[in-house]
Amino acid sequence: MYREAPSAVIPEAVVWRRSAITGTRPSRILPDGCLDIIWSNDHLFVAGPDTTAQLSQGVAGQRYTGLRFAPGIGPAVLGLPASELTDRRVALADILPPALVDEAVGRIHDGADAGVVLEALAAARMRLGDGPDPLMRAVAARLREGDTVAGTALAVNLGERHLRRRALAAFGYGPKTLARILRLGRALDLARGGVPYAHVAATTGYTDQAHLSREVKALAGAPLGVVLG
Template identity: 55%
Template sequence: MYRERPAALRGAVLWTSLSGGAPVRVLPDGCLDLLWSSRSGLLVAGPDRTAYLTGSARGERWLGLRLPPGVGPAVLGVPADELRDRRVPLDALWGRAATEVAERLGDRPTGAGLTAVAAARLAAAGGPDPLGARVAALLAAGATVTATAAEVGLGPRALHRRSQALFGYGPKTLARILRMRRAVALAGTGVPLAEVAVRAGYADQAHLTRDVRELAGVPPTGLLSGWSGRPAAGQFPPSGA
Protein backbone atom coordinates (compact mmCIF):
# COMPACT_ATOMS: atom_id res chain seq x y z
CA MET A 1 0.00 0.00 0.00
CA TYR A 2 1.63 3.20 -1.20
CA ARG A 3 0.34 6.77 -1.12
CA GLU A 4 1.93 10.11 -1.86
CA ARG A 5 0.97 13.77 -1.69
CA PRO A 6 2.67 17.15 -2.11
CA ALA A 7 4.59 18.34 0.94
CA ALA A 8 4.49 21.86 2.36
CA LEU A 9 8.14 22.20 1.29
CA ARG A 10 8.18 23.40 -2.30
CA GLY A 11 8.72 20.61 -4.81
CA ALA A 12 8.94 17.90 -2.14
CA VAL A 13 6.65 14.88 -1.91
CA LEU A 14 5.46 13.03 1.18
CA TRP A 15 4.80 9.33 0.81
CA THR A 16 3.67 6.51 3.03
CA SER A 17 3.93 2.78 2.53
CA LEU A 18 2.89 -0.38 4.35
CA SER A 19 5.06 -3.25 3.20
CA GLY A 20 3.46 -6.46 2.06
CA GLY A 21 6.78 -8.23 2.43
CA ALA A 22 7.53 -8.58 -1.28
CA PRO A 23 10.36 -6.59 -2.88
CA VAL A 24 9.45 -3.37 -4.66
CA ARG A 25 11.44 -1.82 -7.49
CA VAL A 26 12.15 1.88 -6.94
CA LEU A 27 13.36 3.68 -10.04
CA PRO A 28 16.19 6.21 -9.82
CA ASP A 29 15.14 9.86 -9.88
CA GLY A 30 18.05 12.08 -8.80
CA CYS A 31 16.40 12.72 -5.43
CA LEU A 32 17.36 12.15 -1.81
CA ASP A 33 14.74 10.98 0.71
CA LEU A 34 14.45 11.57 4.43
CA LEU A 35 12.81 8.39 5.75
CA TRP A 36 11.27 6.91 8.86
CA SER A 37 10.78 3.15 9.23
CA SER A 38 8.82 1.47 12.01
CA ARG A 39 11.71 -0.99 12.32
CA SER A 40 14.80 1.10 11.61
CA GLY A 41 13.91 4.64 12.66
CA LEU A 42 15.22 7.65 10.75
CA LEU A 43 17.20 6.99 7.59
CA VAL A 44 18.41 8.72 4.46
CA ALA A 45 18.14 7.25 0.96
CA GLY A 46 20.74 8.60 -1.40
CA PRO A 47 20.35 9.04 -5.15
CA ASP A 48 20.40 5.72 -7.01
CA ARG A 49 22.04 5.14 -10.37
CA THR A 50 19.90 2.07 -11.06
CA ALA A 51 16.67 0.67 -9.64
CA TYR A 52 16.69 -0.24 -5.97
CA LEU A 53 14.88 -3.37 -4.79
CA THR A 54 13.46 -2.87 -1.32
CA GLY A 55 13.72 -5.56 1.33
CA SER A 56 11.10 -4.44 3.85
CA ALA A 57 9.52 -6.91 6.25
CA ARG A 58 5.80 -7.56 6.00
CA GLY A 59 3.88 -4.95 8.00
CA GLU A 60 6.79 -2.49 8.14
CA ARG A 61 5.50 1.08 7.96
CA TRP A 62 7.35 3.80 6.07
CA LEU A 63 7.07 7.57 5.93
CA GLY A 64 9.23 9.44 3.46
CA LEU A 65 9.94 12.97 2.35
CA ARG A 66 11.29 12.96 -1.20
CA LEU A 67 13.31 16.13 -1.70
CA PRO A 68 13.45 17.72 -5.18
CA PRO A 69 16.61 17.09 -7.22
CA GLY A 70 19.40 19.33 -5.95
CA VAL A 71 17.74 20.17 -2.60
CA GLY A 72 18.83 17.17 -0.53
CA PRO A 73 22.44 18.26 0.04
CA ALA A 74 21.34 21.55 1.65
CA VAL A 75 18.93 19.70 3.97
CA LEU A 76 21.23 16.83 4.88
CA GLY A 77 24.49 18.75 4.98
CA VAL A 78 26.52 16.46 2.73
CA PRO A 79 27.15 16.32 -1.03
CA ALA A 80 24.79 13.96 -2.82
CA ASP A 81 27.59 11.82 -4.24
CA GLU A 82 28.60 10.81 -0.71
CA LEU A 83 25.19 9.13 -0.40
CA ARG A 84 24.97 7.68 -3.91
CA ASP A 85 23.42 4.18 -3.96
CA ARG A 86 23.32 4.14 -0.15
CA ARG A 87 20.77 3.94 2.69
CA VAL A 88 22.25 5.24 5.92
CA PRO A 89 20.94 5.97 9.45
CA LEU A 90 20.34 9.67 9.95
CA ASP A 91 22.57 9.72 13.02
CA ALA A 92 25.52 8.76 10.80
CA LEU A 93 25.13 12.21 9.24
CA TRP A 94 23.77 14.37 12.06
CA GLY A 95 25.05 12.64 15.19
CA ARG A 96 23.37 13.89 18.36
CA ALA A 97 21.09 16.17 16.34
CA ALA A 98 19.48 13.09 14.77
CA THR A 99 18.71 11.70 18.24
CA GLU A 100 17.08 14.99 19.20
CA VAL A 101 15.00 14.95 16.01
CA ALA A 102 13.90 11.35 16.68
CA GLU A 103 12.85 12.26 20.22
CA ARG A 104 10.91 15.27 18.98
CA LEU A 105 9.11 13.30 16.25
CA GLY A 106 8.21 10.43 18.59
CA ASP A 107 7.22 6.85 17.81
CA ARG A 108 4.78 7.77 15.03
CA PRO A 109 6.20 10.72 13.06
CA THR A 110 3.83 12.72 10.89
CA GLY A 111 4.42 14.10 7.43
CA ALA A 112 4.14 17.62 8.84
CA GLY A 113 6.79 16.83 11.44
CA LEU A 114 9.22 15.36 8.94
CA THR A 115 8.67 18.31 6.60
CA ALA A 116 9.26 20.79 9.42
CA VAL A 117 12.62 19.15 10.19
CA ALA A 118 13.70 19.44 6.55
CA ALA A 119 12.42 23.00 6.22
CA ALA A 120 14.33 24.12 9.31
CA ARG A 121 17.55 22.55 8.04
CA LEU A 122 17.04 24.10 4.62
CA ALA A 123 16.49 27.55 6.11
CA ALA A 124 19.58 27.21 8.31
CA ALA A 125 21.61 26.37 5.21
CA GLY A 126 20.37 29.50 3.46
CA GLY A 127 18.20 27.57 1.02
CA PRO A 128 19.14 25.19 -1.80
CA ASP A 129 21.72 25.92 -4.45
CA PRO A 130 19.59 27.52 -7.21
CA LEU A 131 21.70 25.77 -9.83
CA GLY A 132 20.10 22.45 -8.91
CA ALA A 133 16.58 23.46 -9.90
CA ARG A 134 17.78 25.09 -13.13
CA VAL A 135 19.83 22.10 -14.28
CA ALA A 136 17.17 19.55 -13.32
CA ALA A 137 14.42 21.52 -15.09
CA LEU A 138 16.43 21.88 -18.30
CA LEU A 139 17.40 18.21 -18.42
CA ALA A 140 13.88 17.08 -17.50
CA ALA A 141 12.58 19.11 -20.46
CA GLY A 142 14.95 17.26 -22.78
CA ALA A 143 17.79 19.78 -23.12
CA THR A 144 21.17 18.32 -23.98
CA VAL A 145 24.02 18.47 -21.49
CA THR A 146 25.88 20.89 -23.78
CA ALA A 147 22.86 23.18 -24.06
CA THR A 148 22.28 22.98 -20.31
CA ALA A 149 25.87 23.94 -19.54
CA ALA A 150 25.61 26.92 -21.88
CA GLU A 151 22.29 28.00 -20.38
CA VAL A 152 23.60 28.03 -16.80
CA GLY A 153 26.94 29.57 -17.79
CA LEU A 154 29.22 26.71 -16.80
CA GLY A 155 31.84 24.73 -18.66
CA PRO A 156 31.40 20.95 -18.99
CA ARG A 157 33.81 20.11 -16.16
CA ALA A 158 32.31 22.65 -13.77
CA LEU A 159 28.79 21.43 -14.55
CA HIS A 160 29.86 17.83 -13.95
CA ARG A 161 31.47 18.71 -10.62
CA ARG A 162 28.49 20.73 -9.41
CA SER A 163 26.05 18.05 -10.57
CA GLN A 164 27.90 15.34 -8.66
CA ALA A 165 27.47 17.33 -5.46
CA LEU A 166 23.84 18.29 -6.15
CA PHE A 167 22.41 15.11 -7.67
CA GLY A 168 24.92 12.37 -6.90
CA TYR A 169 26.04 11.93 -10.50
CA GLY A 170 26.97 13.92 -13.56
CA PRO A 171 24.49 15.65 -15.86
CA LYS A 172 24.66 12.93 -18.50
CA THR A 173 23.52 10.27 -16.02
CA LEU A 174 20.84 12.58 -14.62
CA ALA A 175 19.59 13.29 -18.14
CA ARG A 176 19.33 9.55 -18.86
CA ILE A 177 17.42 8.95 -15.64
CA LEU A 178 14.98 11.80 -16.24
CA ARG A 179 14.44 10.70 -19.84
CA MET A 180 13.74 7.15 -18.67
CA ARG A 181 11.18 8.47 -16.19
CA ARG A 182 9.47 10.50 -18.91
CA ALA A 183 9.30 7.37 -21.04
CA VAL A 184 7.92 5.16 -18.26
CA ALA A 185 5.27 7.74 -17.36
CA LEU A 186 4.21 7.99 -21.03
CA ALA A 187 4.12 4.22 -21.47
CA GLY A 188 2.03 3.93 -18.31
CA THR A 189 -0.71 6.01 -19.97
CA GLY A 190 -0.98 3.51 -22.83
CA VAL A 191 1.18 5.24 -25.42
CA PRO A 192 2.80 2.59 -27.70
CA LEU A 193 6.49 2.07 -27.02
CA ALA A 194 7.56 3.12 -30.52
CA GLU A 195 5.82 6.47 -29.98
CA VAL A 196 7.16 6.72 -26.45
CA ALA A 197 10.70 6.39 -27.82
CA VAL A 198 10.20 9.29 -30.23
CA ARG A 199 8.45 11.57 -27.74
CA ALA A 200 10.93 10.91 -24.94
CA GLY A 201 13.96 11.58 -27.13
CA TYR A 202 15.34 8.11 -27.91
CA ALA A 203 16.79 7.18 -31.27
CA ASP A 204 14.30 4.32 -31.62
CA GLN A 205 12.42 1.70 -29.60
CA ALA A 206 15.50 -0.51 -29.31
CA HIS A 207 17.40 2.38 -27.74
CA LEU A 208 14.54 2.92 -25.29
CA THR A 209 14.53 -0.76 -24.34
CA ARG A 210 18.30 -0.87 -23.77
CA ASP A 211 18.31 2.27 -21.66
CA VAL A 212 15.37 1.25 -19.48
CA ARG A 213 16.85 -2.22 -18.96
CA GLU A 214 20.16 -0.71 -17.83
CA LEU A 215 18.58 1.79 -15.44
CA ALA A 216 15.53 -0.14 -14.21
CA GLY A 217 16.88 -3.69 -14.37
CA VAL A 218 14.02 -4.84 -16.62
CA PRO A 219 12.78 -3.80 -20.09
CA PRO A 220 9.81 -1.44 -20.44
CA THR A 221 7.41 -4.37 -20.82
CA GLY A 222 8.65 -5.75 -17.50
CA LEU A 223 7.84 -2.48 -15.77
CA LEU A 224 4.46 -2.15 -17.43
CA SER A 225 3.41 -5.63 -16.37
CA GLY A 226 3.70 -4.40 -12.79
CA TRP A 227 2.39 -0.90 -13.48
CA SER A 228 0.76 0.48 -10.35
CA GLY A 229 -0.34 3.93 -11.47
CA ARG A 230 2.46 5.61 -9.50
CA PRO A 231 4.66 7.25 -12.15
CA ALA A 232 5.92 9.95 -9.82
CA ALA A 233 7.27 7.51 -7.28
CA GLY A 234 8.43 4.95 -9.79
CA GLN A 235 7.69 1.98 -7.55
CA PHE A 236 6.83 -1.36 -9.12
CA PRO A 237 6.59 -5.01 -8.14
CA PRO A 238 9.76 -6.73 -9.41
CA SER A 239 8.09 -8.17 -12.51
CA GLY A 240 10.47 -9.63 -15.04
CA ALA A 241 13.41 -9.54 -12.66
Protein backbone atom coordinates in the same frame (compact mmCIF):
# COMPACT_ATOMS: atom_id res chain seq x y z
CA MET B 1 0.23 -0.07 -0.43
CA TYR B 2 1.84 3.22 -1.45
CA ARG B 3 0.56 6.79 -1.40
CA GLU B 4 2.15 10.20 -1.62
CA ALA B 5 1.25 13.88 -1.39
CA PRO B 6 3.10 17.14 -2.06
CA SER B 7 4.84 18.57 0.99
CA ALA B 8 3.12 21.58 2.47
CA VAL B 9 6.46 22.88 3.75
CA ILE B 10 9.33 21.98 1.40
CA PRO B 11 8.98 23.16 -2.23
CA GLU B 12 8.83 20.30 -4.76
CA ALA B 13 9.17 17.68 -2.01
CA VAL B 14 6.81 14.74 -1.54
CA VAL B 15 5.71 12.99 1.64
CA TRP B 16 5.14 9.31 0.92
CA ARG B 17 3.94 6.33 2.93
CA ARG B 18 4.23 2.62 2.19
CA SER B 19 3.09 -0.52 3.98
CA ALA B 20 4.50 -3.95 3.14
CA ILE B 21 1.85 -6.61 2.46
CA THR B 22 2.24 -10.37 2.81
CA GLY B 23 2.80 -12.22 -0.45
CA THR B 24 3.64 -9.22 -2.61
CA ARG B 25 6.69 -9.21 -4.83
CA PRO B 26 9.59 -6.89 -3.96
CA SER B 27 9.07 -3.22 -4.75
CA ARG B 28 11.24 -1.92 -7.59
CA ILE B 29 12.48 1.53 -6.60
CA LEU B 30 13.54 3.35 -9.75
CA PRO B 31 16.33 5.94 -9.88
CA ASP B 32 14.91 9.46 -9.94
CA GLY B 33 17.74 11.82 -8.94
CA CYS B 34 16.19 12.34 -5.51
CA LEU B 35 17.29 12.03 -1.89
CA ASP B 36 14.87 10.71 0.75
CA ILE B 37 14.78 10.83 4.55
CA ILE B 38 12.88 7.75 5.71
CA TRP B 39 11.33 6.61 8.99
CA SER B 40 11.00 2.84 9.47
CA ASN B 41 11.66 0.26 12.18
CA ASP B 42 12.04 2.99 14.81
CA HIS B 43 14.92 4.73 13.09
CA LEU B 44 15.61 7.44 10.56
CA PHE B 45 17.88 6.96 7.58
CA VAL B 46 18.74 8.59 4.27
CA ALA B 47 18.36 6.93 0.89
CA GLY B 48 20.84 8.52 -1.48
CA PRO B 49 20.35 9.08 -5.22
CA ASP B 50 20.38 5.73 -7.00
CA THR B 51 22.02 5.04 -10.33
CA THR B 52 20.04 1.83 -10.91
CA ALA B 53 16.83 0.34 -9.54
CA GLN B 54 16.77 -1.08 -6.03
CA LEU B 55 14.56 -3.99 -4.95
CA SER B 56 12.95 -3.63 -1.53
CA GLN B 57 11.25 -6.59 0.15
CA GLY B 58 9.65 -5.32 3.34
CA VAL B 59 8.37 -7.48 6.18
CA ALA B 60 4.58 -7.83 6.19
CA GLY B 61 3.06 -4.97 8.16
CA GLN B 62 6.22 -2.91 8.12
CA ARG B 63 5.52 0.77 7.49
CA TYR B 64 7.63 3.46 5.94
CA THR B 65 7.21 7.22 5.87
CA GLY B 66 9.53 9.27 3.71
CA LEU B 67 10.24 12.81 2.63
CA ARG B 68 11.57 12.87 -0.93
CA PHE B 69 13.45 15.95 -2.11
CA ALA B 70 13.51 17.00 -5.74
CA PRO B 71 16.91 16.75 -7.46
CA GLY B 72 19.32 19.31 -6.04
CA ILE B 73 17.41 20.01 -2.80
CA GLY B 74 18.70 17.31 -0.45
CA PRO B 75 22.24 18.68 0.04
CA ALA B 76 20.79 21.92 1.46
CA VAL B 77 19.02 19.85 4.14
CA LEU B 78 21.78 17.39 4.94
CA GLY B 79 24.75 19.73 4.62
CA LEU B 80 26.89 17.46 2.46
CA PRO B 81 27.33 16.76 -1.25
CA ALA B 82 24.86 14.32 -2.74
CA SER B 83 27.79 12.40 -4.24
CA GLU B 84 28.68 11.15 -0.74
CA LEU B 85 25.35 9.31 -0.64
CA THR B 86 25.06 7.95 -4.16
CA ASP B 87 23.68 4.37 -4.09
CA ARG B 88 23.88 4.34 -0.28
CA ARG B 89 21.56 4.03 2.72
CA VAL B 90 22.94 5.87 5.75
CA ALA B 91 21.60 6.43 9.27
CA LEU B 92 20.48 10.04 9.64
CA ALA B 93 22.37 10.29 12.96
CA ASP B 94 25.60 9.68 11.01
CA ILE B 95 24.91 12.84 8.98
CA LEU B 96 23.08 15.28 11.26
CA PRO B 97 23.75 16.03 14.95
CA PRO B 98 22.56 12.97 16.92
CA ALA B 99 20.69 15.15 19.42
CA LEU B 100 18.62 16.63 16.59
CA VAL B 101 17.80 13.18 15.25
CA ASP B 102 16.97 11.87 18.73
CA GLU B 103 14.55 14.77 19.19
CA ALA B 104 12.77 13.90 15.95
CA VAL B 105 12.59 10.21 16.87
CA GLY B 106 11.21 11.14 20.28
CA ARG B 107 8.45 13.24 18.74
CA ILE B 108 7.40 10.34 16.52
CA HIS B 109 7.42 7.94 19.47
CA ASP B 110 5.23 10.44 21.35
CA GLY B 111 2.62 10.21 18.60
CA ALA B 112 3.52 12.97 16.16
CA ASP B 113 2.99 12.17 12.50
CA ALA B 114 6.30 11.05 11.01
CA GLY B 115 5.77 13.01 7.81
CA VAL B 116 5.13 16.23 9.71
CA VAL B 117 8.23 15.65 11.83
CA LEU B 118 10.40 15.09 8.74
CA GLU B 119 9.07 18.25 7.10
CA ALA B 120 9.78 20.32 10.21
CA LEU B 121 13.28 18.88 10.51
CA ALA B 122 14.06 19.59 6.86
CA ALA B 123 12.66 23.14 7.01
CA ALA B 124 14.75 23.94 10.09
CA ARG B 125 17.89 22.61 8.44
CA MET B 126 17.30 24.62 5.27
CA ARG B 127 16.95 27.83 7.29
CA LEU B 128 20.47 27.32 8.65
CA GLY B 129 22.19 27.47 5.27
CA ASP B 130 22.08 29.24 1.94
CA GLY B 131 19.46 26.93 0.47
CA PRO B 132 19.69 24.81 -2.68
CA ASP B 133 22.06 25.81 -5.46
CA PRO B 134 19.77 27.88 -7.76
CA LEU B 135 21.93 27.23 -10.80
CA MET B 136 21.64 23.47 -10.32
CA ARG B 137 17.88 23.81 -9.89
CA ALA B 138 17.86 25.47 -13.33
CA VAL B 139 19.99 22.62 -14.68
CA ALA B 140 17.56 20.02 -13.33
CA ALA B 141 14.62 21.89 -14.83
CA ARG B 142 16.21 22.07 -18.29
CA LEU B 143 17.25 18.42 -18.28
CA ARG B 144 13.78 17.42 -17.07
CA GLU B 145 12.35 19.19 -20.12
CA GLY B 146 14.66 17.22 -22.39
CA ASP B 147 17.45 19.71 -23.10
CA THR B 148 20.86 18.26 -23.94
CA VAL B 149 23.78 18.50 -21.53
CA ALA B 150 25.64 20.75 -23.97
CA GLY B 151 22.59 22.97 -24.40
CA THR B 152 22.07 23.13 -20.65
CA ALA B 153 25.71 24.04 -19.99
CA LEU B 154 25.46 26.84 -22.54
CA ALA B 155 22.19 28.11 -21.05
CA VAL B 156 23.59 28.34 -17.53
CA ASN B 157 26.97 29.68 -18.73
CA LEU B 158 29.08 26.83 -17.37
CA GLY B 159 31.73 24.75 -19.07
CA GLU B 160 30.79 21.06 -19.21
CA ARG B 161 33.56 20.08 -16.77
CA HIS B 162 32.49 22.75 -14.28
CA LEU B 163 28.86 21.69 -14.73
CA ARG B 164 29.81 18.11 -13.96
CA ARG B 165 31.53 19.11 -10.69
CA ARG B 166 28.53 21.17 -9.58
CA ALA B 167 26.12 18.42 -10.62
CA LEU B 168 27.94 15.74 -8.63
CA ALA B 169 27.54 17.82 -5.49
CA ALA B 170 23.89 18.68 -6.16
CA PHE B 171 22.53 15.46 -7.65
CA GLY B 172 24.98 12.70 -6.78
CA TYR B 173 26.00 12.10 -10.37
CA GLY B 174 26.94 14.02 -13.49
CA PRO B 175 24.46 15.77 -15.78
CA LYS B 176 24.53 13.01 -18.40
CA THR B 177 23.42 10.42 -15.86
CA LEU B 178 20.77 12.76 -14.47
CA ALA B 179 19.51 13.43 -18.00
CA ARG B 180 19.20 9.68 -18.66
CA ILE B 181 17.32 9.13 -15.41
CA LEU B 182 14.92 12.04 -15.96
CA ARG B 183 14.29 10.94 -19.55
CA LEU B 184 13.47 7.45 -18.30
CA GLY B 185 10.94 8.97 -15.92
CA ARG B 186 9.26 10.87 -18.77
CA ALA B 187 9.17 7.75 -20.91
CA LEU B 188 7.65 5.58 -18.19
CA ASP B 189 4.99 8.20 -17.45
CA LEU B 190 3.94 8.14 -21.10
CA ALA B 191 4.01 4.35 -21.28
CA ARG B 192 1.89 4.04 -18.14
CA GLY B 193 -0.63 6.31 -19.83
CA GLY B 194 -1.02 3.84 -22.67
CA VAL B 195 1.18 5.53 -25.26
CA PRO B 196 2.67 2.93 -27.68
CA TYR B 197 6.31 2.18 -26.95
CA ALA B 198 7.53 3.33 -30.39
CA HIS B 199 5.83 6.69 -29.90
CA VAL B 200 7.22 6.94 -26.37
CA ALA B 201 10.72 6.46 -27.75
CA ALA B 202 10.27 9.08 -30.46
CA THR B 203 8.67 11.60 -28.11
CA THR B 204 11.31 11.36 -25.39
CA GLY B 205 14.39 11.46 -27.60
CA TYR B 206 15.45 7.83 -27.88
CA THR B 207 16.85 6.71 -31.21
CA ASP B 208 14.19 4.02 -31.52
CA GLN B 209 12.20 1.55 -29.42
CA ALA B 210 15.22 -0.75 -29.07
CA HIS B 211 17.21 2.14 -27.57
CA LEU B 212 14.37 2.78 -25.11
CA SER B 213 14.34 -0.90 -24.15
CA ARG B 214 18.10 -0.94 -23.54
CA GLU B 215 17.92 2.14 -21.33
CA VAL B 216 15.04 0.71 -19.30
CA LYS B 217 16.98 -2.51 -18.75
CA ALA B 218 20.15 -0.61 -17.80
CA LEU B 219 18.53 1.81 -15.36
CA ALA B 220 15.51 -0.14 -14.11
CA GLY B 221 17.09 -3.60 -14.14
CA ALA B 222 14.20 -5.29 -15.99
CA PRO B 223 12.40 -5.19 -19.34
CA LEU B 224 9.89 -2.42 -19.93
CA GLY B 225 6.89 -4.72 -19.57
CA VAL B 226 8.09 -5.93 -16.15
CA VAL B 227 8.79 -2.40 -14.93
CA LEU B 228 5.31 -1.24 -15.98
CA GLY B 229 3.62 -4.38 -14.65
